[in-house]
Amino acid sequence: MPNQELLPHLFRTEYRKIVSVLCRHFGFDQIEIAEDIASDTFLTAVETWGLNGIPPNPTAWLYHAAKNRAKNYLHRNSIYENKIVPGLQKNNSVIYLEEIDLSPQNINDSQLQMMFAICHPSISTEAQIGLSLRILCGFGIEEIAGAFLTNKETINKRLYRAKEKLWDEKIKIELPGPSEIDERLETVLKTVYLLFNEGYYSVSQNETLRKDLCLEAMRLCYMLVENKNTNKPQVNALLSLMCFHASRFEARFNKNGELILYEDQDVSLWDSDLIRKGEYFLNCSASGNTVSKYHMEAAIAYWHTQKEDTKEKWENILQLYNQLLQIEYSPIAALNRTYALSKANGKEEAIIEAEKLNLTEYRFYFTLLGELYIDIDNEKAKLSFQKALSLAKTRTDKQTIQKKIDKL
């Protein structure tokens, strides 16, 4: 790996590990100190490696440097606690100078526990995603601002407020007990899925950033699968779903960054390796007797990996959407279900059902109506697409809809 790529890469992979381990050691209320120590370690690496060249084992160098910094901090802190503030509290809680454990096992455990601490239901999902990106994925504040299409100050404020809230709640860095884990896992999975969607459907033009968000979400989910306490059917279902979606990453955009619709995608660009992984995790998810919305969505995504339009495919997708909607309503699921209905039962029936939905603030509602009316009432199709056009926000969306109108 070329030198100029090595440090950003290491930052991405190691920053979160150092922060998680230190934070678990110090306690969540010391998270800013843990972040400072980790940042300072990387700053020193930039300086030292620039002068002396890259050490033979860069990761070990970073761990060693972080450990020393943490020890110095603890040492200073204990002098302060023991000598400068003597006797103020009889049972003062001294932070002991025990060894900081940067073993692979502890790194994994700490990151997983950190995930549960950050995805705590007491803070908003936006804050959860922001903190996950910063602490679990090692994203810079600027990158996070880019992903959310906002500025650095807003993100800094949002992250600070979220941390403050977690301090107030006295959040501990630990895995929830068995009685609590399913409920807490639901919040974690929701955050992971939103993180993935943030990348997959992002309005950001930065394709590398979008892809990174998706890969990070998959990595976090994989960590949950690897731990026996969190390796649950719904976790495997979510991972399967993300594998299936990610398999189409290369086929979704053309060279100009314009979105290519599913029907027009070049199947040879689909990643067959990820499809196989998706199938593997879908099989793993088929245990126990819980059926989550992720199961339904993964199964729907599986059928989408079969490009050919068969009766069987659309009938299955329709029934899966019928079940998904019974678990949880969402406008997108309602619209997609109606599309599947048109494929399985015919356009006439789907038009009647579509008009009942009345989701008039959604652009997709009008593109769906437009699609359904093609060849049945082209005038109505045109009107629907025009309404969709007036609701479209990005340039890519507008181009896609305009093409549909021009074809009529």
Next chain:
Amino acid sequence: MKEFIMLFRADYSKIPKDSPEEMQAMNKKWMDWIGGIEAQNISFERGKRLTPNGKIVRANGVITDGPYAEIKETVNGHATVKVESIEDAVKIAKVCPILTVGGNVEIREIDLL
């Protein structure tokens, strides 16, 4: 919002059950009907389906078996739905698959008091 119970009545002998394909086709109709309701973000709860056999107990100690010779139509299922008015419930019931086999839907408001 008001809550309504829907009682599905039909003559069991008229419900297609001769082949797995027929039964599956009927099942699909029900699933598509329910999916269409849920797609409108209407709170709908499927009740349990009932088998055709049963007994009727009367005060004079007379117990009779079903199916009930005197009435052809029997209740074979129910559901609850939350909508603004009985007219909205009627709109939903108008496309219920039970109508395709000569059955009917009785809609009754649940007394929440």
